Amino acid sequence: MSVRRILVPTTVFASVAAIWWLAGRAGWTNAYLLPAPSAVVDALSELTASGILLKHTLVSLQRVLLGFALSVALALPLAVLMSTSRPCRAVLDPLLEFLRQVPPLALIPLLILWLGIGEAQKLGIIVLASFFPVFLGFRGGISGVDPKLIEVGRIAGLARREILWRIVLPSALPELVVGLRISLGYSWRALVGAELIASSAGLGYMIIDAENLARTDIVLAGILVIGAIGLLSDLLLRIAISRVFPWLSADLEAARA
Amino acid sequence: MLELSDVSRHYQVAGRTLSAVDGVTEHFPAGSITTIVGRSGCGKTTLLRLLAGLTEPSSGEVRRDPSDQVGVVFQEARLMPWLDVADNVAFPLIGRLDRGEVAARVEEALMLVGLAETRRALPVQLSGGMAQRVAIARALAQQPDILLLDEPFSALDAFTRRKLQRTLVDIWQARRRTVVLVTHDVEEAVLLGERVIEMETGRVVGRVAIDLPFPREATDPAVVDHRRNILARLVGGTDPLP
Numbered sequence: 062m063s064v065r066r067i068l069v070p071t072t073v074f075a076s077v078a079a080i081w082w083l084a085g086r087a088g089w090t091n092a093y094l095l096p097a098p099s100a101v102v103d104a105l106s107e108l109t110a111s112g113i114l115l116k117h118t119l120v121s122l123q124r125v126l127l128g129f130a131l132s133v134a135l136a137l138p139l140a141v142l143m144s145t146s147r148p149c150r151a152v153l154d155p156l157l158e159f160l161r162q163v164p165p166l167a168l169i170p171l172l173i174l175w176l177g178i179g180e181a182q183k184l185g186i187i188v189l190a191s192f193f194p195v196f197l198g199f200r201g202g203i204s205g206v207d208p209k210l211i212e213v214g215r216i217a218g219l220a221r222r223e224i225l226w227r228i229v230l231p232s233a234l235p236e237l238v239v240g241l242r243i244s245l246g247y248s249w250r251a252l253v254g255a256e257l258i259a260s261s262a263g264l265g266y267m268i269i270d271a272e273n274l275a276r277t278d279i280v281l282a283g284i285l286v287i288g289a290i291g292l293l294s295d296l297l298l299r300i301a302i303s304r305v306f307p308w309l310s311a312d313l314e315a316a317r318a
Numbered sequence: 319m320l321e322l323s324d325v326s327r328h329y330q331v332a333g334r335t336l337s338a339v340d341g342v343t344e345h346f347p348a349g350s351i352t353t354i355v356g357r358s359g360c361g362k363t364t365l366l367r368l369l370a371g372l373t374e375p376s377s378g379e380v381r382r383d384p385s386d387q388v389g390v391v392f393q394e395a396r397l398m399p400w401l402d403v404a405d406n407v408a409f410p411l412i413g414r415l416d417r418g419e420v421a422a423r424v425e426e427a428l429m430l431v432g433l434a435e436t437r438r439a440l441p442v443q444l445s446g447g448m449a450q451r452v453a454i455a456r457a458l459a460q461q462p463d464i465l466l467l468d469e470p471f472s473a474l475d476a477f478t479r480r481k482l483q484r485t486l487v488d489i490w491q492a493r494r495r496t497v498v499l500v501t502h503d504v505e506e507a508v509l510l511g512e513r514v515i516e517m518e519t520g521r522v523v524g525r526v527a528i529d530l531p532f533p534r535e536a537t538d539p540a541v542v543d544h545r546r547n548i549l550a551r552l553v554g555g556t557d558p559l560p
């Protein structure tokens with residue numbers, strides 16, 4: 062089972078690389094527009110050796126982590142507040158619903174005017190892009206709590222607040238976790254977008270800079286790194302979650318089936 | 319004090335009014351053990367929920383001493399999926415008793431239902447019968463003044479069921495709290511009840527005092543007699559059961 066989980070994706074990636082390489086060999090693709098895999102690997106090792114890749118990666122990672130953390134810190138209390146208080150819901154729901162319809166990209170000009178082109182603007186974009194999946198996931202989880210479990214709490218004589226803490230919030234965790242994973246992915250996309258537009262460091266900047274220098278190999282190398290870090294961070298998040306909440310992990314279901 | 323006076327509970331189902339419980343007046347003496355028996359859909363769960371205060375009566379009155387603690391074993395296990403077996407049993411006790419007392423009660427209750435070895439398992443890892451026993455342990459650990467059980471042994475094999483029926487009787491004899499147990503198994507009703515209440519389409523249609531000492535044996539001719547009589551009345555010739 063676990064062998065297949067590694068083998069299948071590896072084969073898929075290797076096949077794509079092979080087709081890519083063959084296409085270049087056969088002269089179907091233009092070496093400038095789509096450099097051979099070997100050229101991209103060369104670019105990667107060149108960027109690694111010079112420390113440029115590490116520098117840009119660290120800048121991007123820091124932004125993503127900060128923005129993601131900010132999003133989560135905003136979304137969790139707000140979701141609880143809006144799930145438990147009717148007045149808060151009445152006031153905030155229309156505003157948030159409106160904001161949700163506006164793509165974060167459309168707000169970039171405004172963010173640049175308000176926050177400049179520094180770190181605050183990058184964080185702003187990440188927060189806008191990653192807030193809603195966590196927020197909506199948690200709220201969905203909260204409102205989806207099984208009323209039969211709440212009755213168990215009522216019979217045990219729990220107060221409203223205890224029912225919230227001991228039944229409602231834990232049972233909202235699975236949906237929150239899905240929201241967290243989506244949010245982390247959105248954070249990455251939004252960040253690279255922000256760095257493409259106005260930035261002097263970060264992986265997005267590295268790509269746009271390479272494009273200006275006609276270095277397609279570096280552009281592709283940057284894309285590979287972004288995708289790889291995205292996959293890796295999702296994997297780490299999943300591992301962390303299954304450590305903290307073992308009952309969420311799918312293996313338990315499999316063990317029972 | 320546990321009393322129903324002319325209690326009804328109606329539901330609107332597909333535009334029609336359905337009386338799940340229909341004009342029931344019943345007194346459950348403190349420290350008594352009563353069983354309620356009837357066919358599927360006759361209103362047993364609804365009656366138990368009215369006693370627990372989980373369902374409001376459409377008319378009539380449910381009287382229960384507000385200081386009496388109620389424990390319920392629901393028809394489904396209703397375990398918290400994020401808590402292991404021991405923590406599920408401890409759930410109603412946390413914040414009411416100190417840690418040592420909670421641990422002792424949990425251990426005792428798990429022993430009684432035969433799950434002491436399974437205390438660290440998660441609900442997804444349990445069989446249906448094991449989950450049901452955890453739910454029983456959770457209610458027992460509470461040591462409630464009023465214990466309401468809704469078909470608590472339905473998912474158990476015959477041996478485990480016999481054993482837990484005995485356990486329940488032992489606990490009741492030792493503590494003398496009020497127990498109301500719902501079942502569709504007439505034999506179980508006779509084995510466990512000082513009194514058996516027969517229900518049909520929301521109404522109480524019969525009350526039988528079972529004046530036999532505990533523990534009772536299913537093979538005891540008096541038990542068999544009661545069982546046959548109740549079954550005959552409930553089937554009422556409308557159903558071709560043997």
Ligand SMILES: Nc1ncnc2c1ncn2[C@@H]1O[C@H](COP(=O)(O)OP(=O)(O)OP(=O)(O)O)[C@@H](O)[C@H]1O
Pocket residue numbers: 329330331336337338356357358359360361362363364365393502
């Ligand atoms: N919440 C509800 N809404 C609508 N109808 C309900 C509801 N609860 C119960 N009923 C109806 O009331 C009747 C009695 O249901 P109840 O669950 O009390 O039966 P029961 O005797 O416990 O049956 P079983 O032995 O199958 O558990 C049924 O016809 C059922 O459809």
Ligand SMILES: [Mg+2]
Pocket residue numbers: 362363364393468
């Ligand atoms: Mg029922």
